[in-house]
Amino acid sequence: MQPRLSSIVERRLLVNHRVDPQTAARLIPAPLRPHLVRGHAVAGICLLRLGSIRPSWVPQAVGLRSENAAHRFAVEWDGPDGAETGVYIPRRDTASRLNAWAGGRFFPGEHHLADFQVRETRDVLRVAFDARDRTARVDVVDVAAVLTDDLSTSELFTDLDEASEFFRRGARGFSATRTGSRLDGMTLHTDTWRVEACEVRSAESSYFDDPNRFPPGSATLDCAVVMRNLPATWQPLPSLATD
Secondary structure, three states: OOOOEEEEEEEEEEEEEEEOHHHHHHHOOOOOEEOOEOOEEEEEEEEEEEEEEEEOOOOHHHOEEEEEEEEEEEEEEEEOOEEEEEEEEEEEEEOOHHHHHHEOOOEOOOOEEEEEEEEEOOOEEEEEEEEOOOOOEEEEEEEEEEOOOOOOOOOOOOOHHHHHHHHHHOOEEEEEOOOOOEEEEEEEEOOOOOOEEEEEEEEEEOOOOOOOOOOOOOEEEEEEEEEOOEEEEEEEEEEEEOO
């Protein structure tokens, strides 16, 4: 059985795009489907720094620290009691050799090894990475944290409370695997859910900029939110078979 992991979410930056639903549906395996918000599919990049990562029974002092990234789509699927929500993750990247080796073996989620560059102050975040296998590149530049409830430029969410609840309900993630026949599952638990609004001054992603995946105009940068310094646990979920 894969262990439950404990950690501190030192920074979880969610950069979000509005996506044409038909485009998103082509990139999401069944039985998952796009979770629509005001007629748009929602996709983005999670840029995550975790501290004190360890199995839950291990003391915090011996935990590890790592920079990680995940490309993700908001999805839903049919459960026994109706539609359920979460995220589909076609790709994970990490700066940790241990995560890259152990992911998919000892905890859910296969990872690509990547080189990260981070510049972070209280008000400005810059996170960039290049995958070692040269199959992905993300550069999120000059993301300015706005410590208000203002998401006025977003067409997905009317305010920060609505965005916060949307992402809280999407805490279950299903990651693509090399087999293509199943998805690894994991859910995020925290008792101190808290997000702040961000203004994205620029964002570049080889995944979302690929016209073979996203024809021109089918994916538009919408908004960003950030979570900081939250204790969290990560619980493995049963794998999900793809159709």
